Amino acid sequence: MNAQELLQIADDELILGWRDSEWTGIAPSLEEDVAFSSIAQNEIGHARALYELVSRELGTDADSLAFDRHPSEYRCAALVEQRRMDWAHAIARHFLYETADEIRLAALKQSDDGAVAGLAAKMDREEVYHRLHARMWNDRLQAEPRYEDALVELWPYALGVLAPNQRTALAKRVGREEVDAIERNGHSDELLELREEMTMVRRSVPGATW
Amino acid sequence: MVTEAQVWDALAEIPDPEIPVISLVDLGVIRVVAIENGNVRIQVMLDDSWSTDKITAAGREKLRVSGFAPPAPRGATDLVQLNRAVFRCPYCGSTDTRLENIFGPTPCRSLRYCAACRQPFEQFKTI
Numbered sequence: 001m002n003a004q005e006l007l008q009i010a011d012d013e014l015i016l017g018w019r020d021s022e023w024t025g026i027a028p029s030l031e032e033d034v035a036f037s038s039i040a041q042n043e044i045g046h047a048r049a050l051y052e053l054v055s056r057e058l059g060t061d062a063d064s065l066a067f068d069r070h071p072s073e074y075r076c077a078a079l080v081e082q083r084r085m086d087w088a089h090a091i092a093r094h095f096l097y098e099t100a101d102e103i104r105l106a107a108l109k110q111s112d113d114g115a116v117a118g119l120a121a122k123m124d125r126e127e128v129y130h131r132l133h134a135r136m137w138n139d140r141l142q143a144e145p146r147y148e149d150a151l152v153e154l155w156p157y158a159l160g161v162l163a164p165n166q167r168t169a170l171a172k173r174v175g176r177e178e179v180d181a182i183e184r185n186g187h188s189d190e191l192l193e194l195r196e197e198m199t200m201v202r203r204s205v206p207g208a209t210w
Numbered sequence: 211m212v213t214e215a216q217v218w219d220a221l222a223e224i225p226d227p228e229i230p231v232i233s234l235v236d237l238g239v240i241r242v243v244a245i246e247n248g249n250v251r252i253q254v255m256l257d258d259s260w261s262t263d264k265i266t267a268a269g270r271e272k273l274r275v276s277g278f279a280p281p282a283p284r285g286a287t288d289l290v291q292l293n294r295a296v297f298r299c300p301y302c303g304s305t306d307t308r309l310e311n312i313f314g315p316t317p318c319r320s321l322r323y324c325a326a327c328r329q330p331f332e333q334f335k336t337i
Contacts, residue, residue: 038313118257
């Protein structure tokens with residue numbers, strides 16, 4: 001497993017964690033407020049562990065990888081960059097991402113690198129609960145035309161989360177035809193704005209220790 | 211010279227940040243304590259060897275008396291099991307309980323409701 005591939009996953013988890021946290025305090029019910037906040041906390045925790053692992057190889061540290069890279073160096077997928085959308089899109093992204101992530105983690109758990117395989121297994125134990133939550137909402141909303149529209153719109157983005165050889169499995173898992181994926185190249189303005197916000201305190205006093 | 215027992219005793223006083231009724235030792239996250247020339251070294255493991263099955267019997271009892279249902283054994287985390295009444299109310303002991311929310315006040319807790327004593331309670335997730 002090379003460092004760049006692990007960074008893709010770490011960046012996906014960090015940015016999605018931020019996007020999920022945008023529901024804190026304003027989700028449609030208190031229950032979902034708590035759920036999205038908890039999921040966000042888990043995702044950012046996974047990002048931290050992955051950055052930690054990569055940083056040992058690259059000779060840096062997790063915070064530097066998370067906050068000090070140039071925006072063009074972030075490897076996250078376009079799916080997670082999109083700013084808080086309506087609830088139908090938020091659930092569609094959640095369902096598609098968690099399903100894709102399950103396929104990706106299953107492959108990582110088979111890695112020859114013991115540290116990667118171990119971390120993937122550990123992350124997957126928390127992701128089980130994300131998937132339960134995502135499936136519950138998918139079942140609840142699947143008859144709603146607005147939810148189906150959101151799934152159709154986000155589907156090419158969801159395919160772009162995975163490596164090309166994992167996409168057929170995702171299509172099968174969610175019962176959709178495979179289409180051209182939106183690949184990881186370039187970033188949206190939404191990511192640049194998020195990065196500005198995310199690094200604001202760190203940039204205010206470079207090199208500060210806390 | 212510091213002894214292993216002293217290190218274990220000190221660690222037993224450090225509460226879990228999310229559920230302070232149990233300590234790091236109760237949680238089972240401390241694998242081994244080794245003293246080398248009077249120095250104690252901390253090594254963080256990023257592997258998969260910890261799960262909620264590692265919580266000690268004493269830790270599980272501390273959770274229960276504080277109103278947290280201890281985690282079910284691993285392998286019982288699919289949706290069917292979550293919704294089945296296999297979780298015991300920490301207040302009255304009834305298994306007539308239901309899942310209210312997968313997520314609770316912290317990511318490691320779920321919310322359940324006991325139909326027997328009409329008491330909501332927190333379930334430590336199986337992780």
